[in-house]
Amino acid sequence: MLRDITIGQYYPAESIIHRLDARVKLVITFFYILSLFFVNTFVGYLFVIFVLGLAVKASKVPLKFMLKGIKSIMIIILFTAGINIFMTQGDTVLFQKGIITITQEGVFLAIKMCIRLILLIIGSSILTLTTTPIQLTDGIEYLLRPWKKIGVPAHEIAMMMTIALRFIPTLLDETDKIMKAQQARGADFDTGNVIQKAKRLIPILVPLFISAFRRADDLAMAMEARCYHGDENRTRMNEMKYQKADYVAQVCLICYLGVIIALRVAAAKLPFFL
Amino acid sequence: MSIKINHLTHIYNRGTAFEKTALQDVTLEIEKGEFIGLIGHTGSGKSTLIQHLNGLISPTEGEILLDGVNIHGDKKNLRSVRQRIGLAFQYPEHQLFEMTVWKDVAFGPNNMKLSAEEVEQRVEQALQTVGIPKELYGKSPFELSGGQKRRVAIAGVLAMNPEVFILDEPTAGLDPKGRDEILDAIKALHEERKITVILVSHSMEDVAKLVDRIIVMHKGRVAMTGTPGEVFSRVEEIEKMGLAAPQISYVFAQLKAKGYPVPTDIYTTKDATKALMDLIGQVKLC
Numbered sequence: 001m002l003r004d005i006t007i008g009q010y011y012p013a014e015s016i017i018h019r020l021d022a023r024v025k026l027v028i029t030f031f032y033i034l035s036l037f038f039v040n041t042f043v044g045y046l047f048v049i050f051v052l053g054l055a056v057k058a059s060k061v062p063l064k065f066m067l068k069g070i071k072s073i074m075i076i077i078l079f080t081a082g083i084n085i086f087m088t089q090g091d092t093v094l095f096q097k098g099i100i101t102i103t104q105e106g107v108f109l110a111i112k113m114c115i116r117l118i119l120l121i122i123g124s125s126i127l128t129l130t131t132t133p134i135q136l137t138d139g140i141e142y143l144l145r146p147w148k149k150i151g152v153p154a155h156e157i158a159m160m161m162t163i164a165l166r167f168i169p170t171l172l173d174e175t176d177k178i179m180k181a182q183q184a185r186g187a188d189f190d191t192g193n194v195i196q197k198a199k200r201l202i203p204i205l206v207p208l209f210i211s212a213f214r215r216a217d218d219l220a221m222a223m224e225a226r227c228y229h230g231d232e233n234r235t236r237m238n239e240m241k242y243q244k245a246d247y248v249a250q251v252c253l254i255c256y257l258g259v260i261i262a263l264r265v266a267a268a269k270l271p272f273f274l
Numbered sequence: 275m276s277i278k279i280n281h282l283t284h285i286y287n288r289g290t291a292f293e294k295t296a297l298q299d300v301t302l303e304i305e306k307g308e309f310i311g312l313i314g315h316t317g318s319g320k321s322t323l324i325q326h327l328n329g330l331i332s333p334t335e336g337e338i339l340l341d342g343v344n345i346h347g348d349k350k351n352l353r354s355v356r357q358r359i360g361l362a363f364q365y366p367e368h369q370l371f372e373m374t375v376w377k378d379v380a381f382g383p384n385n386m387k388l389s390a391e392e393v394e395q396r397v398e399q400a401l402q403t404v405g406i407p408k409e410l411y412g413k414s415p416f417e418l419s420g421g422q423k424r425r426v427a428i429a430g431v432l433a434m435n436p437e438v439f440i441l442d443e444p445t446a447g448l449d450p451k452g453r454d455e456i457l458d459a460i461k462a463l464h465e466e467r468k469i470t471v472i473l474v475s476h477s478m479e480d481v482a483k484l485v486d487r488i489i490v491m492h493k494g495r496v497a498m499t500g501t502p503g504e505v506f507s508r509v510e511e512i513e514k515m516g517l518a519a520p521q522i523s524y525v526f527a528q529l530k531a532k533g534y535p536v537p538t539d540i541y542t543t544k545d546a547t548k549a550l551m552d553l554i555g556q557v558k559l560c
Contacts, residue, residue, distance in 0.1 A: 062290070177363065177368075178369055180363070181366065182381075183356065184328055184330065184356055184360070184361040185356075185369075185430055185431060186353065186356060186357060186382050186386055187381075188353065188385070202371065203381065206371035207368055207369055210416075211368060
């Protein structure tokens with residue numbers, strides 16, 4: 001059950017996307033997310049879906065794996081859709097009963113928000129599925145470097161992220177183990193109302209917190225014992241260097257953004273674009 | 275209660291890049307009242323096997339019969355299965371969460387919805403069995419020593435009065451005194467209450483001293499099963515699996531090689547003492 005959470009998980013495979021430089025992937029993902037909020041037509045989303053499909057294919061990660069990530073946030077997606085359907089004012093009324101009014105604009109907006117969220121999750125999970133946590137945080141550290149001049153602790157932020165990412169699977173395993181241990185003592189997590197269910201979390205949460213603190217303490221001690229100190233004068237085992245594919249990817253990004261802007265401009269002029 | 279495992283196979287993360295076969299076609303039978311030692315190298319499938327017995331994970335293929343009833347047949351059965359088969363995980367003290375020792379041990383019986391008196395009686399009995407003195411009952415479990423915490427956690431499983439008691443490396447990381455206290459408690463439990471015990475262990479000495487029958491797991495399969503004598507006599511095969519016979523048996527192998535008339539089927543210090551005394555009697559050392 002806990003293994004269904006794919007956010008932040010790395011999927012080992014040999015592909016062009018896996019080999020791309022983490023910095024390039026981060027920049028692409030950033031602009032991709034921006035573009036999702038810039039696109040406002042169904043034609044535009046078709047284009048984004050097409051490009052995303054190519055990226056998924058190239059990443060060699062099974063689509064099933066990415067869809068699993070959506071399953072865990074399905075409630076948020078449905079909630080957003082619900083709000084948009086019932087709360088949007090519009091001219092073309094499709095359905096009306098009492099205080100409930102559903103307009104065509106509302107339905108369209110809801111569909112668009114759902115597409116947006118799903119594309120957002122799949123797009124960002126391509127990043128985490130094809131990039132190891134270490135590469136990812138190295139990339140973030142590099143991209144944050146200009147901000148150091150105004151006092152942003154780039155290295156420390158990257159280090160904290162590395163540690164946090166590193167411990168996600170460990171703590172999931174731990175949770176799984178504690179849940180099983182309490183189930184073996186007759187605990188039941190599946191039945192009962194919300195309050196009962198919340199109460200039943202205590203036998204999991206208390207041991208989990210204790211173990212998280214113990215691990216944090218151990219790690220701090222181990223780092224201290226090896227004289228760890230932040231960023232100055234540190235060298236890297238794996239230097240980050242741009243390859244030919246990275247430049248190609250950047251050109252692709254610019255082309256993609258060009259098409260997105262063109263579609264937006266076209267949508268403003270041509271009303272049949274939806 | 276007899277346990278029958280038929281052609282049990284378990285594959286983790288089936289159909290993904292992380293796919294891993296943990297158990298392959300395991301067939302076993304465990305009789306009522308047996309004391310079983312389950313040994314095997316890390317990753318040999320021991321933990322996966324014992325979690326199946328408790329119904330915590332479902333088989334990919336095969337079935338587990340408890341007195342002839344498939345434990346995964348009906349989901350409603352699982353709770354009663356977990357009460358009849360007690361499972362103490364590795365480092366069970368990591369599951370402690372209550373304010374006091376007493377309340378923590380009572381967690382299991384309370385989940386069984388027993389009457390207050392019944393719960394009280396069981397908690398008392400379980401804590402006595404593992405040798406926790408009365409003055410600690412009201413203390414926070416987090417204030418106890420490592421060995422005491424472990425015994426409290428084991429009492430938490432024991433208080434459910436299981437018919438089969440499975441312990442996953444109950445002595446890992448304990449000092450010799452803590453280890454002996456736990457092993458003595460388990461032994462007493464087996465002898466007095468006649469419950470079936472399955473002991474997962476890496477210590478061949480403990481296994482040789484305590485159990486009636488050993489099951490050796492290797493790469494997800496049952497490699498061997500038999501009495502400690504039968505299993506440890508095939509020492510070369512065991513060593514190939516990354517295991518070893520009890521250390522004392524190597525001493526006797528060397529004595530034999532040097533020409534002393536000693537038996538080679540010695541696996542416990544108790545037998546070793548006897549054999550050595552016999553030898554001294556024979557040789558008539560001055």
